[in-house]
Amino acid sequence: MNRPKFPLWTLIALLVLLLPAALPAQTDCEEGDGPLNRNPPQGIAPAEIIQKFATKEAVFKQARDNYAYTQDVTVQTLDGHTVDGEYKEVTDITYDNKGNRIENVTFAPQSTLSRVSMSREDFADIRSKMPFVMTSADLPEYDTLYVGTQHVDEIDTYVFDVAPKHIEKDKRYFQGRIWVDNHDLQIVKTCGKSVPDTRKKDNENLMPRFVTYREQIDGEYWFPTYTRADDFLHFSGGDVHIREIIKYTNYKRFGSRTKIIFKGEAPPDNNAPPNNNKDKSPPK
DSSP: OBOOOOOHHHHHHHHHHHGGGOOOOOOOTTTTBOOOBOSOOSSSOHHHHHHHHHHHHHHHHHHHTTEEEEEEEEEEEEETTEEEEEEEEEEEEEEOTTOOEEEEEEEOOOOOOOSOBOOHHHHHHHHHTTTOOOOTTTGGGEEEEEEEEEEETTEEEEEEEEEESSOOTTOOEEEEEEEEETTTOSEEEEEEEEEOOEEETTEEEOOOOEEEEEEEETTTEEEEEEEEEEEEEEETTEEEEEEEEEEEEEEEEOSOOOOOOBTTBOOOOOOSOOOOOOBOOOOO
């Protein structure tokens, strides 16, 4: 999020208005989770888990390019408990036969955000970092630390902390925690933020902490279905309370029935109707 430039007197007035909003933000990585068991995993080494789930994620990444879906984005600023600005956009996402993303905006009222503005990095993060995918090709860019096992709703998971090894210019990264289903070895939940933030004198661009949940679609892949951020962005001119909700719905397979194969792994053929027999849903 960018912070618009204001005269000094306007910043002082905003600080006064923001004081009542200094309430705890709601992005809670542990919401709905059981206790974290920090013992080593049984019967498998953490390094092997990492390699296996990264391979599965690469298969999933290819599969997602064969699904159309609807993306519903809401970004709000709050003064206390009152919404005082909102950005809203609903987009139908498809891909062409070369894998290029096609976005068709179906609903986009005039934004009423005034204390922040949507930046190029915000839109990039909505596309790729909030629905975070960590493939084998991504592994060299990250430090991935096993931290334990945890029961998340009805799912047993391996838990890893993830952080970029280096920050390269003009590149975006995820930093936070991921939860990996111990059966399917796919990411089912992420919680953290996109980095880096920018804190230059003439350009402050800060990102909120978010949590993303996935659900199993067609009995094969774990697709992102819900992202929530509720955080305070600490600009030099004062804090701004941000809330973001992103919903990913109406997943439908389209295009050819070509089998997707990555490093010898392929998903099973599945021509049956969608079977959402596993569910990592957001807390109610």
